[in-house]
Amino acid sequence: MISLRLRLNRGLAAILCVIFALHWLAADWVIRSVAEKQMLTRLTHDSDSILDTLDFDADGQPSFDTSHAGSVYGQAYSGHYFVLHIDGKPIYSRSLAGTTLPFEAMAVDTTRQFHFKSGPHDQLLLVLSRGFAKAGHTISISTAEDLTDIGRDITAIRIGYLALSLTVLVAAIALQTADVKRSLRPLRAVTGELAAIAHGQQRQIEAEVPFEIRPLVKEVNRLLMLVERRLHQSRTAIGNLAHALKTPLAMLFRLAENPALRDLPELKRQLEQQNQTILKRIDRELKRARISGNAQPGATFNPHVELTALCELMQVIYAEKALSFEIRAPDQLLHLDREDMLEMIGNLLDNACKWAKSRIVIDVAEREGLTLRIADDGPGCDKQQLRQMVQRGLRLDEATPGHGLGLAIVHDIAGYYGGSLALSRSAELGGLAATVRLPPT
Numbered sequence: 001m002i003s004l005r006l007r008l009n010r011g012l013a014a015i016l017c018v019i020f021a022l023h024w025l026a027a028d029w030v031i032r033s034v035a036e037k038q039m040l041t042r043l044t045h046d047s048d049s050i051l052d053t054l055d056f057d058a059d060g061q062p063s064f065d066t067s068h069a070g071s072v073y074g075q076a077y078s079g080h081y082f083v084l085h086i087d088g089k090p091i092y093s094r095s096l097a098g099t100t101l102p103f104e105a106m107a108v109d110t111t112r113q114f115h116f117k118s119g120p121h122d123q124l125l126l127v128l129s130r131g132f133a134k135a136g137h138t139i140s141i142s143t144a145e146d147l148t149d150i151g152r153d154i155t156a157i158r159i160g161y162l163a164l165s166l167t168v169l170v171a172a173i174a175l176q177t178a179d180v181k182r183s184l185r186p187l188r189a190v191t192g193e194l195a196a197i198a199h200g201q202q203r204q205i206e207a208e209v210p211f212e213i214r215p216l217v218k219e220v221n222r223l224l225m226l227v228e229r230r231l232h233q234s235r236t237a238i239g240n241l242a243h244a245l246k247t248p249l250a251m252l253f254r255l256a257e258n259p260a261l262r263d264l265p266e267l268k269r270q271l272e273q274q275n276q277t278i279l280k281r282i283d284r285e286l287k288r289a290r291i292s293g294n295a296q297p298g299a300t301f302n303p304h305v306e307l308t309a310l311c312e313l314m315q316v317i318y319a320e321k322a323l324s325f326e327i328r329a330p331d332q333l334l335h336l337d338r339e340d341m342l343e344m345i346g347n348l349l350d351n352a353c354k355w356a357k358s359r360i361v362i363d364v365a366e367r368e369g370l371t372l373r374i375a376d377d378g379p380g381c382d383k384q385q386l387r388q389m390v391q392r393g394l395r396l397d398e399a400t401p402g403h404g405l406g407l408a409i410v411h412d413i414a415g416y417y418g419g420s421l422a423l424s425r426s427a428e429l430g431g432l433a434a435t436v437r438l439p440p441t
Helices: 004-053 148-183 185-198 211-256 265-292 303-317 338-355 383-391 407-416
Strands: 080-086 089-092 111-116 125-134 137-146 324-328 359-366 370-376 420-425 432-438
Touching: 004 080, 004 125, 004 137, 004 148, 148 185, 185 211, 211 265, 303 324, 303 338, 303 359, 338 359, 338 370, 338 407, 338 432, 383 420, 407 420, 407 432
Parallel strands: 324 359
Antiparallel strands: 080 089, 080 137, 111 125, 125 137, 359 370, 370 432, 420 432
16 A cells, blocks of 8 residues: 555646646637737727728729728738738738738628648638628638747647646645644654554553544553553453462362272372373463563563573572573664563473473573573483474373473464474483574564
8 A cells, every 4th residue: 555645646646737737738829819809809999991992093093002901911920911802802912922812702891711731831821801882892801820839839838837837736745744744743753652562661652642532542552451450360360360279279189089989090190190281281371470560562672681580580480490691682672562472482491401300501692583492401301202392282281291391382472473483312411402583573
């Protein structure tokens, strides 16, 4: 979709072009009409002068003095011509230099004006033909004037008007562009605040905006509050539910120890196994809630700062193992959702802490996207187990205790960003190495 500024400029240019074209045609018609009207007035005066000087001798022979009409009628091809018909017999002006013009004689008291395209040297002529009666004779006077100069003048006016129109058009588009730019300044401010919200620097749009876009800003703020509240409620509900289930789960453990089940060893074993599965799920959700905390949605992620805090939390959770963490991560903000990153890294780190003997290495690199690798010095998995985990959708832990707790969640988050999760044996530590690759954002 083209930009709003381009659409407005295109619309303005189209409207102005239509207006200028219509105005141009109207102005051209008016200028030509005024010029030809003045020429017809002059031709009328010339024909009157010729008629006034026309006289007849005793033999009926005509005589007239064309100098009263102007000396131009005596100059060859001057652009001013007349054809005089006396009782149907034509007399041509000396300016025609022997050239004849096929103008018809007019009846008495009739007038005709027209354009004649085949004048001397292909001149375009404006012709006025009038009919008179004088001294018993029928007289027709056709006076003509060359329109070539008028045409050149009109062409010059057209070019000048076109240059003026283009100047006005460019100036109008420039003024509108500046006005649109100034009008869109509040939207750029809103864009900047949305970027600040994405970086976790503020929670709502606070910029002053025009009346027309206030409903949009208000709705965006409402959605931001709704997302934050829903996310917080979801995290809180997970933790509350896990805590609430611990009490009935304790009752189930106590029931599994009931002496009445001694005679039913298979039922007791299944009950204990299911209780252990539920307990692991509860512990998992509690850890997720502790890892996620009350982070603001959309906040950016600083790998070094967040990993340092997360490792300190894991040292508290797995205090009995005395784990050491080696963090290799840049101390800078990355444009990634902080909560997604904490949940993904938290699950991988929790899995590494569960199986590590004493050492965990976390390596974060930003090269053509983000590469995150968490390796431990635990027992690791052989190639067949790694293939099974991949083939079964990274859910091997759902059926068998071992590596991969929360790997399905990690895989889903990485897939949301268009990335991938790969499992292998760590060449440095010998345990499992989980590598997440995310494309550039």
